[in-house]
Amino acid sequence: xxxxxxxxxxxxxxxxxxxxxxxxxxxxxxxxxxxxxxxxxxxxxxxxxxxxxxxxxxxxxxxxxxxxxxxxxxxxxxxxxxxxxxxxxxxxxxxxxxxxxxxxxxxxxxxxxxxxxxxxxxxxxxxxxxxxxxxxxxxxxxxxxxxxxxxxxxxxxxxxxxxxxxxxxxxxxxxxxxxxxxxxxxxxxxxxxxxxxxxxxxxxxxxxxxxxxxxxxxxxxxxxxxxxxxxxxxxxxxxxxxxxxxxxxxxxxxxxxxxxxxxxxxxxxxxxxxxxxxxxxxxxxxxxxxxxxxxxxxxxxxxxxxxxxxxxxxxxxxxxxxxxxxxxxxxxxxxxxxxxxxxxxxxxxxxxxxxxxxxxxxxxxxxxxxxxxxxxxxxxxxxxxxxxxxxxxxxxxxxxxxxxxxxxxxxxxxx
Amino acid sequence: xxxxxxxxxxxxxxxxxxxxxxxxxxxxxxxxxxxxxxxxxxxxxxxxxxxxxxxxxxxxxxxxxxxxxxxxxxxxxxxxxxxxxxxxxxxxxxxxxxxxxxxxxxxxxxxxxxxxxxxxxxxxxxxxxxxxxxxxxxxxxxxxxxxxxxxxxxxxxxxxxxxxxxxxxxxxxxxxxxxxxxxxxxxxxxxxxxxxxxxxxxxxxxxxxxxxxxxxxxxxxxxxxxxxxxxxxxxxxxxxxxxxxxxxxxxxxxxxxxxxxxxxxxxxxxxxxxxxxxxxxxxx
Numbered sequence: 001x002x003x004x005x006x007x008x009x010x011x012x013x014x015x016x017x018x019x020x021x022x023x024x025x026x027x028x029x030x031x032x033x034x035x036x037x038x039x040x041x042x043x044x045x046x047x048x049x050x051x052x053x054x055x056x057x058x059x060x061x062x063x064x065x066x067x068x069x070x071x072x073x074x075x076x077x078x079x080x081x082x083x084x085x086x087x088x089x090x091x092x093x094x095x096x097x098x099x100x101x102x103x104x105x106x107x108x109x110x111x112x113x114x115x116x117x118x119x120x121x122x123x124x125x126x127x128x129x130x131x132x133x134x135x136x137x138x139x140x141x142x143x144x145x146x147x148x149x150x151x152x153x154x155x156x157x158x159x160x161x162x163x164x165x166x167x168x169x170x171x172x173x174x175x176x177x178x179x180x181x182x183x184x185x186x187x188x189x190x191x192x193x194x195x196x197x198x199x200x201x202x203x204x205x206x207x208x209x210x211x212x213x214x215x216x217x218x219x220x221x222x223x224x225x226x227x228x229x230x231x232x233x234x235x236x237x238x239x240x241x242x243x244x245x246x247x248x249x250x251x252x253x254x255x256x257x258x259x260x261x262x263x264x265x266x267x268x269x270x271x272x273x274x275x276x277x278x279x280x281x282x283x284x285x286x287x288x289x290x291x292x293x294x295x296x297x298x299x300x301x302x303x304x305x306x307x308x309x310x311x312x313x314x315x316x317x318x319x320x321x322x323x324x325x326x327x328x329x330x331x332x333x334x335x336x337x338x339x340x341x342x343x344x345x346x347x348x349x350x351x352x353x354x355x356x357x358x359x360x361x362x363x364x365x366x367x368x369x370x371x372x373x374x375x376x377x378x379x380x381x382x383x384x385x386x387x388x389x390x391x392x393x394x395x396x397x398x399x400x401x402x403x404x405x406x407x408x409x410x411x412x413x414x415x
Numbered sequence: 416x417x418x419x420x421x422x423x424x425x426x427x428x429x430x431x432x433x434x435x436x437x438x439x440x441x442x443x444x445x446x447x448x449x450x451x452x453x454x455x456x457x458x459x460x461x462x463x464x465x466x467x468x469x470x471x472x473x474x475x476x477x478x479x480x481x482x483x484x485x486x487x488x489x490x491x492x493x494x495x496x497x498x499x500x501x502x503x504x505x506x507x508x509x510x511x512x513x514x515x516x517x518x519x520x521x522x523x524x525x526x527x528x529x530x531x532x533x534x535x536x537x538x539x540x541x542x543x544x545x546x547x548x549x550x551x552x553x554x555x556x557x558x559x560x561x562x563x564x565x566x567x568x569x570x571x572x573x574x575x576x577x578x579x580x581x582x583x584x585x586x587x588x589x590x591x592x593x594x595x596x597x598x599x600x601x602x603x604x605x606x607x608x609x610x611x612x613x614x615x616x617x618x619x620x621x622x623x624x625x626x627x628x629x630x631x632x633x634x635x636x637x638x639x640x641x642x643x644x645x646x647x648x649x650x651x652x653x654x655x656x657x658x659x660x661x662x663x664x665x666x667x668x669x670x671x672x673x674x675x676x677x678x679x680x681x682x683x684x685x686x687x688x689x690x691x692x693x694x695x696x697x698x699x
Contacts, residue, residue: 020591021602182605301523
């Protein structure tokens with residue numbers, strides 16, 4: 001985190017498309033990012049690393065997946081972000097930003113959340129660092145992610161329901177930006193992914209790049225060389241950029257971003273609905289939530305409602321740096337559908353004894369679909385654990401009569 | 416319109432020349448395009464000097480709940496940029512609507528408009544000018560990202576209005592005033608659009624910082640009553656921008672046009688009261 005990396009754009013992507021009222025706060029944040037995060041002023045980075053270790057449990061292991069390696073006849077390693085405190089990579093960023101807010105003298109934290117993982121990580125970090133915390137969450141998401149709502153409340157965060165629109169992540173981001181525009185003087189907005197206006201995409205990437213920093217060392221120790229490919233799921237793209245960043249300069253390492261193909265890769269122009277979240281592989285350039293990036297939008301530029309069985313990938317945009325790296329040919333965007341992701345969820349649970357998040361299951365599904373394309377040595381980022389997804393997985397597997405799903409008839413008949 | 420004269424010949428600026436101006440906002444297409452025409456006529460009858468016609472975008476981050484819902488209704492009723500320009504062209508044919516029309520929208524709609532192979536804001540600005548729009552207000556486009564749109568507006572003789580916030584630094588203010596035309600939109604308080612019960616102290620501070628500029632200054636965000644308009648104009652503003660108070664009336668759908676006209680008349684009267692107060696202490 002020592003590079004001088006202060007340009008607000010990635011090629012034509014990125015930038016700062018936000019209301020004027022927020023611009024002074026963004027300039028203040030940019031200054032804080034450069035001083036504390038890039039230049040380690042007042043030992044910020046040292047304290048961040050220490051807390052990631054002691055509170056978060058870093059480093060996370062890079063584990064050889066023995067049965068997957070056998071199944072695909074190549075070396076498969078899993079980067080176990082599911083073992084980070086809280087059960088997902090989200091803490092890397094939340095802890096970094098809440099700590100930065102403290103260094104900046106802001107005593108109130110707000111954040112959006114979709115599936116609830118970022119909200120939970122922010123609530124944990126805020127409790128750990130003794131800062132007030134409010135989370136905005138769409139009403140639909142509150143109803144389908146109850147355990148995470150409980151976790152946020154238990155950490156003493158306020159959870160503010162967002163009722164307008166579809167009641168999901170997109171609306172929660174809008175509402176958090178409105179709160180920030182109102183309370184900008186004492187409040188920091190902990191954005192949950194590599195999206196939003198500069199400096200958020202770079203700052204969140206820097207906090208998450210501990211994933212690839214560790215993985216790069218670990219794979220060299222274990223396998224004696226760099227991998228042929230690194231595979232990570234991509235919604236907004238924070239685990240993706242975290243898993244890729246330190247490998248971007250290694251031209252021999254393919255970087256594969258796996259998006260949610262949802263139920264099909266079409267767009268319903270009548271309903272302004274995309275039954276998928278593949279903005280990187282199918283979207284068009286536009287401006288949303290502060291940045292120019294690739295978006296799911298209609299001809300006029302209205303943003304489409306996206307879909308994925310995985311709430312954490314269900315977003316109409318994607319981080320601007322990923323859009324840039326995809327255009328440059330450095331990152332290969334691909335996608336897999338809901339069904340394949342569900343099967344991959346069950347496969348890893350059975351073969352390796354790891355219940356992956358539905359988000360991470362997309363990366364594992366691509367490995368199943370195209371193992372040859374990934375070379376002899378593959379690192380897959382397991383961005384989170386799947387305990388939060390059990391209700392969804394059982395319901396959706398049942399609906400599809402998935403062969404891979406275990407029978408749950410033990411619950412039937414009342415005995 | 417004389418296109419060979421420089422952009423200083425702004426019909427928006429001229430609308431502030433004789434007395435304090437009322438800038439009135441409604442969302443185009445809420446609840447449908449025909450109704451919007453009727454509402455614009457009513458606002459002009461009531462004394463609106465500039466009409467700000469919102470082109471609805473699906474993610475309106477600068478708006479409070481009242482205007483968010485109006486935008487939702489307009490989108491659900493099928494408003495699009497092309498239908499918006501048709502609506503504007505119809506209004507320009509209407510002799511009763513003899514005031515400048517300003518388009519308020521978000522940058523993605525401006526950026527996407529036009530043929531797929533042309534990226535950038537120029538096709539939108541050309542279509543807006545052709546339809547009869549006099550200026551643009553784009554709340555998610557800060558001065559830092561405004562070069563392409565500013566160039567297109569200059570080329571087509573449109574004003575680009577910048578919003579000055581209570582948090583705007585002097586350095587940023589200077590950059591905005593270098594580029595601003597039409598009028599300066601003074602955001603009266605932090606937060607989103609929406610009616611409030613008082614005038615914020617921030618308003619007075621912001622107006623004080625703008626003493627030097629030649630452009631008219633209009634204050635928006637939170638103004639809904641005659642007394643607010645009076646206080647703001649007596650505090651040095653050249654006009655007031657009112658949105659949510661009108662959109663509230665539209666949302667209720669009861670005797671809408673008559674109530675819009677009456678509300679406009681009330682706010683305009685408040686602005687005139689304020690101007691009178693301004694004049695008196697000077698002994699004139």
